[in-house]
Amino acid sequence: MVDERLNEETGRLLGAADVRAIAADAGISPTKKFGQNFVIDPGTVRKIVRAAGVKAGDRVLEVGPGLGSLTLALLEAGTKVTAVEIDPPVAERLPRTIGEYMPAALDRFRVVNADALAVTAEQLPELANGEPFTLVANLPYNVATPIVLTLLERFSNLQSFLVMVQKEVADRLCAQPGSKIYGTPSVKLAWYGTAERAGLVGRNVFWPAPNVDSALVLFHRAPEGNVATTQGFGSDADRKLVFALIDAAFSQRRKTLHAALRKQIPQGSFELAGIDPTRRGETLTIDEFITLAQAVKKLQAEQE
Incomplete structure (x- = not known):
């Protein structure tokens, strides 16, 4: 039997009936446009919070909170949650749900009606003060990779994330050089730190x-902000150069580096970097892309 006194003090999470009731009351239907698939299982959202490793007092950003299932689990853990929701009716309804299911946590919660791909530091002042924060989210599958890369670029104090994404996307984000699914998302994420699979989530x-199918991805940022900073090569301009080389190297996977990059880099770049130009982009680590970019930058400077 549920202890009602515990419910009054700590609130409770959403079950399937709660989610459907909230949606019906607010006139909300899940839409493909925003990639909405609402979690209806309390055990799953608690699993996500545990995997994220967040604790009471931690600052958390949630993207795509939907009807509040994961939001409530984060608040239950004592975190301070800023939620970014693109769908206006969903964003409008969320505070009411928190007030009904976990009223004592309302002062630790704020929702912003915005697109996570366009949201600015000015819109999220509580995240722009340099205090480390964690992204914990059930991300819309169609824009999951752009969201994490955009937020890592925009917020240097985003120290880690635990996101639920399509299993195929999770595999790509965590892929290692040489595998068939290793590509631009894998290498660009590796610029910022290390990612690993943290579990599977059933469709039901x-x-x-x-x-x-869905999967969890756990990411930790490099202590210096990105993996190149210790080499004196971690500026935004350096990142753009590295990312341009990555994009070109993977634009046609079967091409050698020489064929894919011959119009973009100075002659002698491969020799200076110590990289065999007959290799393909899919075999290079992030460190090798950085080394190649350093060589390119040096040769370009000498030609000026």
Whole structure:
């Protein structure tokens, strides 16, 4: 039997009936446009919070909170949550849900109606003060990779994330050089730090149930902000150069580096970097892309 006194003090999480009732009351239907699949299982959101490693007092950013299932689990853990929600009716409803299910946590919660790909530091002042924060989110599958890369670029104090994404996306984000799924998302994320798979999530915990499997990705940022900073090569301009080389190297996967990059880099770049130009981009680590970019930058400077 549930202890009602415990409920009054700590609140409770959303079950399947709660999610559907909230949606019906607010006139909200999950839409493909925003990639909405709402979690209806309390055990799953608690699993996500545990995997994220957040604790009471931690600052958390949640993207795509939906009807509040994961939000409530984060608040239950004592964190301070800023939620960014693109869908106006969903964003409008969320504070009411927190007030009904976990009223004591309302002062630790704020929702911003915005697109996570366009949100600015000015819109999120509590995250722009340099205090480390964690991203914990059930991300819309169609924009998951752009969201994490954009936020890592925009907020240097985003120290870690635990995101639920399509399993295929999770595999790509965590892929290692030489594998068939290793590509631009894998290498660009590796510029910022290290990622690993942190578990699978079944389809039956969502409403509506998606047609794909889901997985958790755990990421930790490099202590210096990115992996190149210790080499004196971590500026925004340096990152753009590295990312341009990555994009070109993977634009046609079967091409050698020489063929893919011959119009973009000075002659002698491969020799200076110590990289065999007959290799393909899919075999290079982030460190090797950085070394190649350093060589390119040096040769370009000498030609000026």
